[in-house]
Amino acid sequence: MLLPFFNKKKSKKGLIGVDFQPGRIAIAHIFHDLKAGDKPELKQCVFANIAPDVTGDMGVVSTALSKAAQSFPVSQFFCNSSIENTAYELLLIDSPNVESSELRQAVRWRIKDQLPYHIDDAVVDVFEIPGQQSSRAKLMYVVASQKQEIERRIGQLKQAGMEIQAIDIYELAQRNIAAILPEDKDGIVMLRFNDNSGLLTITRNGILFLTRKIDFGLNRLAMFLNIGLNTGDEIELSLDEILEDTETESVSESAENELLAEVQEQKQYATENPILNEQNKLIIDEVILEIQRSLDYYVSHFNQRAVTKIIFAPMVHEVPGVIDYIHDMLGIKTEVLDFNKCLNMSKELNSELQARCFDAIGLALRQEIAQEKSA
Numbered sequence: 054m055l056l057p058f059f060n061k062k063k064s065k066k067g068l069i070g071v072d073f074q075p076g077r078i079a080i081a082h083i084f085h086d087l088k089a090g091d092k093p094e095l096k097q098c099v100f101a102n103i104a105p106d107v108t109g110d111m112g113v114v115s116t117a118l119s120k121a122a123q124s125f126p127v128s129q130f131f132c133n134s135s136i137e138n139t140a141y142e143l144l145l146i147d148s149p150n151v152e153s154s155e156l157r158q159a160v161r162w163r164i165k166d167q168l169p170y171h172i173d174d175a176v177v178d179v180f181e182i183p184g185q186q187s188s189r190a191k192l193m194y195v196v197a198s199q200k201q202e203i204e205r206r207i208g209q210l211k212q213a214g215m216e217i218q219a220i221d222i223y224e225l226a227q228r229n230i231a232a233i234l235p236e237d238k239d240g241i242v243m244l245r246f247n248d249n250s251g252l253l254t255i256t257r258n259g260i261l262f263l264t265r266k267i268d269f270g271l272n273r274l275a276m277f278l279n280i281g282l283n284t285g286d287e288i289e290l291s292l293d294e295i296l297e298d299t300e301t302e303s304v305s306e307s308a309e310n311e312l313l314a315e316v317q318e319q320k321q322y323a324t325e326n327p328i329l330n331e332q333n334k335l336i337i338d339e340v341i342l343e344i345q346r347s348l349d350y351y352v353s354h355f356n357q358r359a360v361t362k363i364i365f366a367p368m369v370h371e372v373p374g375v376i377d378y379i380h381d382m383l384g385i386k387t388e389v390l391d392f393n394k395c396l397n398m399s400k401e402l403n404s405e406l407q408a409r410c411f412d413a414i415g416l417a418l419r420q421e422i423a424q425e426k427s428a
Contacts, residue, residue, distance in 0.1 A: 118213040144196075230366075
């Protein structure tokens with residue numbers, strides 16, 4: 054979480070999340086004023102595409118944002134937004150053994166050589182990890198970004214007439230979503246894949262313990278999965294081979310029709326129950342290895358119980374066979390998140406809208422949690 058703003062009185066019963074992705078803007082409005090045990094209420098969410106070659110133009114982005122936000126009550130609610138995931142550093146460091154009044158300076162001194170820009174140009178925040186029971190040094194997260202990146206995002210939001218509560222990061226937006234799930238009390242691994250990258254988080258009781266970036270995304274997965282699933286394509290090939298082998302033999306029309314019907318039945322079954330081939334398993338094994346390493350670190354360093362569920366964020370591209378394969382390899386229940394089950398809403402969201410608005414919903418779910426502490 055970066056730079057909180059509370060300069061005007063607005064309703065604290067809800068929040069508007071604004072997510073900026075390359076070539077796209079997504080907005081979500083969550084209502085928070087709920088009774089204990091109620092699900093958060095998603096009032097609405099939308100996404101709008103912007104030509105990728107003009108996303109750096111503040112005026113164009115602000116115009117697109119203003120248009121997309123026309124149906125949202127921006128005059129009544131603060132917004133929570135983000136900067137690009139390449140525009141900030143999230144570092145896990147040993148907590149400095151200093152007084153709270155000296156924490157800011159100690160953290161800045163600790164990370165100054167890890168930043169690709171001068172520390173004087175940085176905006177820095179920290180958030181702690183409560184409940185660490187290990188005998189090892191206590192850890193904390195540090196978020197750093199260049200001032201100009203924060204100022205650029207603030208300018209775009211203000212031009213669109215939006216009032217800012219905070220500029221946040223994707224790891225905490227994903228934590229916010231995990232925190233509303235009942236399984237979060239026992240620990241959740243959540244995986245979010247964008248077009249070209251992925252994000253893994255491990256949370257428990259609303260606390261972000263561990264996060265990892267994955268250096269490939271849905272484009273790479275889809276490329277391999279679309280050409281490599283054992284489905285009807287192979288069955289079609291086998292049919293051609295069978296017919297070729299029987300060209301010199303006498304085959305009755307009824308026998309050929311029976312053969313065609315059998316192959317079509319097999320093709321239908323394979324399409325509905327795809328099996329990953331060995332090449333695709335090697336790709337998914339990279340994800341499994343990252344999950345396993347993260348789980349081992351989470352259990353050993355933070356002295357936590359093993360998690361009970363792996364949850365994939367909604368995906369635009371289907372990844373048939375992957376969920377079952379990960380479950381079989383790790384022995385942990387694995388499923389895809391469905392916002393229709395964990396949020397109250399008047400109209401169900403399709404999978405594409407859920408995927409495109411995932412981070413916007415996470416940003417709108419932000420609430421003050423003891424884990425966060427300004428530095």
